[in-house]
Structure formats: C-alpha cells, structure tokens
Amino acid sequence: MSNDGISTLQSVLQRHGATRALHLHLVDRLAEAPALLRRHYPGQRYTVVVDALTAGLAGDQIALAVGAGMVTVAPRRDGSVVAGRVEAEQVTRQLREQNTQVAIAVGAGTLNDLTKFASQQLGIPACVVATATSMNGYTSACAALLDGGVKVSVPCAAPRLVIAPVDLLCQAPARMIAAGFGDLRSRPVSGADWYLGHRLLGTPYAAEALHLVDAAAHLASASVAHLVERTPAAIAQLAAALLLSGMAMDIAGTSAPSSGGEHLISHCLDMFHYAHGGPQDLHGCQVGVATLAAAHLYERLLATDVLSLTSQLTSQPTPPPEESWDDLAQRLAPHFGSLWATVQPVAREVHGDADHRRARLEVLRRDWPTTRRSLRDILGHDPVSTRDLLLAGAPVRFVDLGLSPGDTRAALLHARFVRARYTILDLAADLGMLETWVDELLATGGL
Ligand SMILES: [Zn+2]
Known part of the structure; x- marks a missing residue:
C-alpha cells in the first residue's frame, strides 16, 4: 500500500498502543521485524515459538536474524496444532530451559496464546510476529487454552510488541483472512449484548473501549471490498482493525x-x-x-x-x-x-x-x-x-x-x-x- 496509508494506520496504532504500553508495528515487510525486535529489546536472549508451518514462513528467518533459540510446537495426532494445557506447559518448560528473556510467537491465535501463557508463567515479555489476520486476540490480555476438553480463558499480559508485516499477512490462506473479518463482524451484536448487560444487570460499560471497537469496525468495513484480492491496503486495514479490537477488550477489562x-x-x-x-x-x-x-x-x-x-x-x-x-x-x-x-x-x-x-x-x-x-x-x-x-x-x-x-x-x-x-x-x-x-x-x- 502507499507509504501514506500505512503510516496513517501505524500512527493510529502507535497512539492507542502507547496508552497501554504496547508497541504495535504495522510494517510493509517481514524483513523489518528483526530490527524492531532488537530496538525494543536490545541484547536479550530471544526464543521464537513456532510450528512447522510458521517456522518456514517466517520463524527461521527471524531466529537467524536476531540469533534466537527456537521452540517448535508439535501437532497432535490429527495433525492440528492446538493451544492446549499440555502444549502450554511444554512451551513454558522449553523457554525456561533456554533461559529465554524475550519470547516471540511467530504465528496467529494458537502460537500467540501459547506464548502469552508461557511468558506470563516465566515473568518475561511476550512479542508476536503475526502471520495471519485471522482473529483479534493478538493484543488481548488473555489466552484461550484447551484444558480437559474445554476452552478456558486464562488472564495474562498482552504481548508488549506486536509486529504485523503486511507482505507476510497477504500470503495467509483466504479462509484465515475471511475469518479475521468474521471475528470483527460481531461488532453490532456484541456491542448490543454489552449494552444489554449494562442496562439490565449494571455490568460496566467503558466508552473508551467502545470508541476503539468502532474504529476497528470502521477500518474493517473499509477493507472488505479488496480482502479477497488481498491488496496490501485492505490487509493492512484489517490487521489494524484486529489489533485495535483486541486492545478494546484489554481496556474494558x-x-x-x-x-x-x-x-x-x-x-x-x-x-x-x-x-x-x-x-x-x-x-x-x-x-x-x-x-x-x-x-x-x-x-x-x-x-x-x-x-x-x-x-x-x-x-x-x-x-x-x-x-x-x-x-x-x-x-x-x-x-x-x-x-x-x-x-x-x-x-x-x-x-x-x-x-x-x-x-x-x-x-x-x-x-x-x-x-x-x-x-x-x-x-x-x-x-x-x-x-x-x-x-x-x-x-x-x-x-x-x-x-x-x-x-x-x-x-x-x-x-x-x-x-x-x-x-x-x-x-x-x-x-x-x-x-x-x-x-x-x-x-x-x-x-
Ligand atoms: Zn473472537
């Protein structure tokens, strides 16, 4: 996309991120990620957390560039990589064994959830290099873990640094891009439900969070006409929308x-x-x-x-x-x-x-x-x-x-x-x- 477009979105993200001490970077190219990691966390022992797929997409490249160790999450018997309690404990153990000071998830929802959880356990910062605009959990302060057959939401710190490289995000499978839009499409009814709870049960309702959710919905609608073609402009808008939406959950608590x-x-x-x-x-x-x-x-x-x-x-x-x-x-x-x-x-x-x-x-x-x-x-x-x-x-x-x-x-x-x-x-x-x-x-x- 034009440099103007991406820098406008970047300044919106930076402004909102600053209020939560989150560093959000929407960048044109994956190649910009290593310098950002080194800038925010100079001289640290990094470990990237990947699965076999995201290692090939970006994980190997980042590990090589910043001299990071690597934790590869193994798939389950059916071939799927799951954010489960077992995997979360394995990732925690491996990060500890590698004396990790900064954990970097390279992936989407599953790897981000595992890394957030493990980093919280170890008291170290989590970062993420997003590989797909598939959901709004990148910036959220909880991890969805499968525990005993049930998905539970575990509170933990949001990643301190999120890098969304548009060139990489444009290569994600079409269904994952569609899913990201679908997640944000909930805005009218989740907003109405939130309001209903406030009205009928007196649950808290935070105007600041609503403002962010609206900004996210607006960006998502602006992106929709060109998502299927995966134009960098549309993908960047969807990525920014997902990051803002996740932050709204963090702000609302x-x-x-x-x-x-x-x-x-x-x-x-x-x-x-x-x-x-x-x-x-x-x-x-x-x-x-x-x-x-x-x-x-x-x-x-x-x-x-x-x-x-x-x-x-x-x-x-x-x-x-x-x-x-x-x-x-x-x-x-x-x-x-x-x-x-x-x-x-x-x-x-x-x-x-x-x-x-x-x-x-x-x-x-x-x-x-x-x-x-x-x-x-x-x-x-x-x-x-x-x-x-x-x-x-x-x-x-x-x-x-x-x-x-x-x-x-x-x-x-x-x-x-x-x-x-x-x-x-x-x-x-x-x-x-x-x-x-x-x-x-x-x-x-x-x-
Ligand atoms: Zn969702």
Missing part, C-alpha cells in the same frame, strides 16, 4: 465489547468439537455466521411488543420460563454429555433465580423505549445483511460450517449455558421466546 452471544455460540461449537468430534471451523468463520443468527434474534426482539409481553410476565407470581433448575439440569446433562461436569456450575449461574429474572424484566419494561432506541443505534439499520461477509469470502450459513439443522438448533438454544455473560440469547430466554424465535429463524432465516 473484559472481552464483552467484542464478544457476546455470537462468541458463546462459537465456543459451544468448539467444545462439542473437542469433546464429541462435532464440526468445527476457524473461530472467526463461526463467529461471522453466529453473528447473523444473533442479529436475527435482535430483529425479532425489536419487532416484539416488549411492553405488553413484560407486563404479562411480571404480573405472574413466577415469571416464565418456569422450568426449575432440576428440570433444566436433567434436560441439559445428556445434551452436554462428558462436558456436563464443567458446564453444570456455569449453567446453574446462568439459570439464576426467579427474583433476578423478574428484576431484569422490570428494568426492561421500565426503560424499553430508551433501550430499544439505543439497541437500534448500536445494531445499525441492517445487522442481518450477509453482503459484507460474502464480499470477504466468509461463510454465512451454519451448513457452510458443516452443521446440520439439528446441531445448529442445539447450539443456538444451549450456547448461553457455557459462559455467564448476559446476551440476546438470555434475554430471549427471559422473555420465554428463545425456542420460538430460533425455530422461526431456522425455518425462514436461511441460516
């Missing part, structure tokens, strides 16, 4: 600004994949499709006469849904199977009690005109449009992710039990409408 019900659906698919061999796609591809589903549910909510529905519900001694915890647990246990032991305490918390449900419905009824207006503003006029995802080459239907209609229905109904975070899925359930709306959506929504 929660992933909520960029992660609502659509992410719960994606997590649920991941859990079923690891535990029961269910279908799985790249995180951002799942998030993009799930975003459309959540956006459809929001449209149903906004078209509903919420005032009379909530009046009816709150006038009853126990507002529906009246299912007891025992009945619900009996229904959910066979569905989650071996995952149930892990999910059960979260599901119990999500189910809550009738008093809290009534309180939420009363707040909803009292403030509905304002809430409705704000939700419409956050969602935009057409959040269910598939146009931008299709332009980015991303999937738009659950069947594109390999899910049957039955799998899809189960994921939409049960995803809310895998993490206690209030989203449109919970609100639809509070209103006693989740099943009806999901069934309508599956019958008519083309998902």
Whole structure:
C-alpha cells in the first residue's frame, strides 16, 4: 500500500498502543521485524515459538536474524496444532530451559496464546510476529487454552510488541483472512449484548473501549471490498482493525465489547468439537455466521411488543420460563454429555433465580423505549445483511460450517449455558421466546 496509508494506520496504532504500553508495528515487510525486535529489546536472549508451518514462513528467518533459540510446537495426532494445557506447559518448560528473556510467537491465535501463557508463567515479555489476520486476540490480555476438553480463558499480559508485516499477512490462506473479518463482524451484536448487560444487570460499560471497537469496525468495513484480492491496503486495514479490537477488550477489562452471544455460540461449537468430534471451523468463520443468527434474534426482539409481553410476565407470581433448575439440569446433562461436569456450575449461574429474572424484566419494561432506541443505534439499520461477509469470502450459513439443522438448533438454544455473560440469547430466554424465535429463524432465516 502507499507509504501514506500505512503510516496513517501505524500512527493510529502507535497512539492507542502507547496508552497501554504496547508497541504495535504495522510494517510493509517481514524483513523489518528483526530490527524492531532488537530496538525494543536490545541484547536479550530471544526464543521464537513456532510450528512447522510458521517456522518456514517466517520463524527461521527471524531466529537467524536476531540469533534466537527456537521452540517448535508439535501437532497432535490429527495433525492440528492446538493451544492446549499440555502444549502450554511444554512451551513454558522449553523457554525456561533456554533461559529465554524475550519470547516471540511467530504465528496467529494458537502460537500467540501459547506464548502469552508461557511468558506470563516465566515473568518475561511476550512479542508476536503475526502471520495471519485471522482473529483479534493478538493484543488481548488473555489466552484461550484447551484444558480437559474445554476452552478456558486464562488472564495474562498482552504481548508488549506486536509486529504485523503486511507482505507476510497477504500470503495467509483466504479462509484465515475471511475469518479475521468474521471475528470483527460481531461488532453490532456484541456491542448490543454489552449494552444489554449494562442496562439490565449494571455490568460496566467503558466508552473508551467502545470508541476503539468502532474504529476497528470502521477500518474493517473499509477493507472488505479488496480482502479477497488481498491488496496490501485492505490487509493492512484489517490487521489494524484486529489489533485495535483486541486492545478494546484489554481496556474494558473484559472481552464483552467484542464478544457476546455470537462468541458463546462459537465456543459451544468448539467444545462439542473437542469433546464429541462435532464440526468445527476457524473461530472467526463461526463467529461471522453466529453473528447473523444473533442479529436475527435482535430483529425479532425489536419487532416484539416488549411492553405488553413484560407486563404479562411480571404480573405472574413466577415469571416464565418456569422450568426449575432440576428440570433444566436433567434436560441439559445428556445434551452436554462428558462436558456436563464443567458446564453444570456455569449453567446453574446462568439459570439464576426467579427474583433476578423478574428484576431484569422490570428494568426492561421500565426503560424499553430508551433501550430499544439505543439497541437500534448500536445494531445499525441492517445487522442481518450477509453482503459484507460474502464480499470477504466468509461463510454465512451454519451448513457452510458443516452443521446440520439439528446441531445448529442445539447450539443456538444451549450456547448461553457455557459462559455467564448476559446476551440476546438470555434475554430471549427471559422473555420465554428463545425456542420460538430460533425455530422461526431456522425455518425462514436461511441460516
Ligand atoms: Zn473472537
């Protein structure tokens, strides 16, 4: 891209990064990475963390240029490289054995998560050289690790130095680029969910984080027309958008600004994949499709006469849904199977009690005109449009992710039990409408 374009994006990143003591470098060429590493961490013992693929792409070159040691994460039996507890402990041990002072992930989500986790354990800074614009976790302050078949989010320091070389990012597989766009496509619904939680449960809502998420969404939309061609300008915009979006989670102290019900659906698919061999796609591809589903549910909510529905519900001694915890647990246990032991305490918390449900419905009824207006503003006029995802080459239907209609229905109904975070899925359930709306959506929504 033009030097002007990249330096404008770079100055935006630098300005935002400085507020978090993060050094973010969007650069034209991978060849610029070694000098940046040496500039920020002069005279240190570096180790690069790679897998077989990223070693060939960039890891070997960087290790040679800065005189770094190397840790290569081995694939599992099925050939996939996983950010699991076992791998995380292996990486930690190897970094320790090499007396590493600065760990450098060369890769995308998996290698970045492993390196962040291991660096946190060792009390050393983590850096990352990004190889794909596939997700927004580069700058986030947590690592998603697979632990006992379940993805857990482990808090740890964000990488202090992120280098995004546009020439390398342009070579990433098309599906990974589409996934990065899909991850950012969650903005309307994750923003609406975050707002809902704030409105109905009083959870914190940070304007500064929202501002960054908006800046990220704006850059992502600007990039979409040329992502499939992988023009350096479009890839640079997407990379900058992903870095800003990850930082927003860091600033908010929660992933909520960029992660609502659509992410719960994606997590649920991941859990079923690891535990029961269910279908799985790249995180951002799942998030993009799930975003459309959540956006459809929001449209149903906004078209509903919420005032009379909530009046009816709150006038009853126990507002529906009246299912007891025992009945619900009996229904959910066979569905989650071996995952149930892990999910059960979260599901119990999500189910809550009738008093809290009534309180939420009363707040909803009292403030509905304002809430409705704000939700419409956050969602935009057409959040269910598939146009931008299709332009980015991303999937738009659950069947594109390999899910049957039955799998899809189960994921939409049960995803809310895998993490206690209030989203449109919970609100639809509070209103006693989740099943009806999901069934309508599956019958008519083309998902
Ligand atoms: Zn995500």
